Amino acid sequence: MKSIKYSVIIPAYNAEKTLRRCLDCVLRQDRADVQILLISDGSTDGTDAIAASYGDAIVFLRQPHAGVSAARNRGLYLAAGEYVTFVDSDDYVTADYFAALDREPDCDFLTFGAGDCAGGDVLRNLLATRKLMSPCNKRLRRTFLLENQIRFPEGMQIGEDLCFCFACALAAKSLAVSPADLYRVDVSNPNSLSREYRPGLDREMVRVFDNIRKLEGAARYGDLLDALYVRNAFTCIAEEYKRGRPTRQRVEEICQVFRAPIGPAVGWMHRWVRRMLTGSCLPIWFAAWLLKGRTWEQRRRKKC
Numbered sequence: 001m002k003s004i005k006y007s008v009i010i011p012a013y014n015a016e017k018t019l020r021r022c023l024d025c026v027l028r029q030d031r032a033d034v035q036i037l038l039i040s041d042g043s044t045d046g047t048d049a050i051a052a053s054y055g056d057a058i059v060f061l062r063q064p065h066a067g068v069s070a071a072r073n074r075g076l077y078l079a080a081g082e083y084v085t086f087v088d089s090d091d092y093v094t095a096d097y098f099a100a101l102d103r104e105p106d107c108d109f110l111t112f113g114a115g116d117c118a119g120g121d122v123l124r125n126l127l128a129t130r131k132l133m134s135p136c137n138k139r140l141r142r143t144f145l146l147e148n149q150i151r152f153p154e155g156m157q158i159g160e161d162l163c164f165c166f167a168c169a170l171a172a173k174s175l176a177v178s179p180a181d182l183y184r185v186d187v188s189n190p191n192s193l194s195r196e197y198r199p200g201l202d203r204e205m206v207r208v209f210d211n212i213r214k215l216e217g218a219a220r221y222g223d224l225l226d227a228l229y230v231r232n233a234f235t236c237i238a239e240e241y242k243r244g245r246p247t248r249q250r251v252e253e254i255c256q257v258f259r260a261p262i263g264p265a266v267g268w269m270h271r272w273v274r275r276m277l278t279g280s281c282l283p284i285w286f287a288a289w290l291l292k293g294r295t296w297e298q299r300r301r302k303k304c
Helices: 019-027 047-052 068-078 097-102 122-128 142-148 160-171 201-213 218-240 248-257 268-278 282-303
Strands: 006-012 034-041 059-063 083-086 109-112 138-141 175-178
Touching (some): 006 019, 006 068, 019 034, 019 047, 034 047, 034 068, 047 059, 059 068, 068 160, 122 160, 122 175, 122 218, 138 142, 138 160, 142 160, 201 218, 218 248, 218 282, 268 282
Parallel strands (some): 006 034, 006 083, 034 059, 109 175
Antiparallel strands (some): 083 138
């Protein structure tokens, strides 16, 4: 039996509209050394029937609904390939996905679609350009994950991808980036901009960064982590527009959550946001509305 080079982990939850496209784009590359692991995370639509129709072409498993992290972790447990990659069920990959990955250097941690991150401290570059956030543009050596016991944190509502990817990058003995643009994110779903209001998002963000700060070696990147951290004040204020225009008291509460720095402020923008958090929150409030809040507000009004 030919050894498996790639294990592709695909978590799926009620993905009947996009699942065939996702699976077909991987299967049509006709690789005998690829293992496709489809984990249905408690789907209640036609996802399971579609997955079952592929027969032995994929490894299909069902589990009670426990979130994307639990689904990916089950995939990691069952993976047998030399490398692991991740594809979300509503996305797809290019026709040369595996052939292009074959040409990349052997390493623990590869980020593709990130040619601008080469040179110098690659991890710092990935953080600065926000290309560390998703596991779906990564190729990871499976034995490296096993040796370091790296898994997705379960029970988190947000930020699990960043926690996982940052832990991988910090632990990797060999880390590389590639300009190869191999992953396609589906942005056609209108529900992606109208998902339900997430209460306590600000507190959840704090939890995410508390977990990240505990990772060995994270302190070296304190300035970049804090820059990412304070941006969440904008995100959390904008989130409030999903249920109505936030009060000044609520905006000030959110600003208060992010006032304690987790690293030094570097650069004029970073310093400006930090000063706003400790002073008047009105500029942050307005910027949050301008960047995303008005979009949420408009969509909420249309629903009404």
